[in-house]
Amino acid sequence: MKEIFITHLHADHYLGLPGLLRTMSLQGREEELVVWGGPGSAGHLRDTIELGGDRLAFPVAIREIPVGEAVRYDDFEVRTFPVEHIPSSIGLALVENDRLGRFDVELVRELGVPEGPAYGRLHRGEDVTLDGGEVVRASDVVGPARRGRKVVYTGDTRPCDASVEASRGADLLIHEATFSHEEAARARETRHSTAREAAEVAHAAQPARLFLTHFSARHSEQAHRLAREAESVFPATAAEDGQTVEVHLKDDPVGEGRA
Numbered sequence: 001m002k003e004i005f006i007t008h009l010h011a012d013h014y015l016g017l018p019g020l021l022r023t024m025s026l027q028g029r030e031e032e033l034v035v036w037g038g039p040g041s042a043g044h045l046r047d048t049i050e051l052g053g054d055r056l057a058f059p060v061a062i063r064e065i066p067v068g069e070a071v072r073y074d075d076f077e078v079r080t081f082p083v084e085h086i087p088s089s090i091g092l093a094l095v096e097n098d099r100l101g102r103f104d105v106e107l108v109r110e111l112g113v114p115e116g117p118a119y120g121r122l123h124r125g126e127d128v129t130l131d132g133g134e135v136v137r138a139s140d141v142v143g144p145a146r147r148g149r150k151v152v153y154t155g156d157t158r159p160c161d162a163s164v165e166a167s168r169g170a171d172l173l174i175h176e177a178t179f180s181h182e183e184a185a186r187a188r189e190t191r192h193s194t195a196r197e198a199a200e201v202a203h204a205a206q207p208a209r210l211f212l213t214h215f216s217a218r219h220s221e222q223a224h225r226l227a228r229e230a231e232s233v234f235p236a237t238a239a240e241d242g243q244t245v246e247v248h249l250k251d252d253p254v255g256e257g258r259a
């Protein structure tokens, strides 16, 4: 793990940090860790991390990210969007770069392109001239660019337009569902969402799948109930604590299908 993003400063979302960092330190970590938080969170995050006073064996950089901005990495970016919970709460969207189109190796071989750097040039979209003078066109052997994956995590929030916008075309939307529909008034008061409201966000944005989270884990019964409530609005819903899912690469061309 190299970087951690904190959506907002409520205890259940960041108080695990001191213990986690201390464990990493005991395990001999030396590499720097970056902790990101919303506007105005740096001082508080610093105090929390230094809680207890003992020194960590590795450096921790704390950075604030303005709402609406993104952090770029080589293959993906983490975008933030404003959610409606407490001031400076952020939602997070992990958005992978689009991938190169599918490369037709058999056809390229048939056309007599020698294996090696020419393959890479064709795949990146450059035409290649063979020794005999014939030109192999990249557009003949490479399909359209393919969409990267997108995973959206709202953190705690009321259902809001920014979550819908951020979740369009997502492979997975992880939306909080703290309450059931009967507790809708309480959800409004505490700036949380019901399972149905989470499903309505998904219905508007049409991600491939919706995962509910932040429900009371006391009874798995509760998770099932929330999932059933959401399914009536958005069928591709799951709610199970501690679940690991794989988000598979897809071949959707960029600019088509779900947008």
Ligand SMILES: [Zn+2]
Pocket: 008, 010, 085, 156
């Ligand atoms: Zn909260």
Ligand SMILES: [Zn+2]
Pocket: 010, 012, 013, 156, 214
């Ligand atoms: Zn919370």
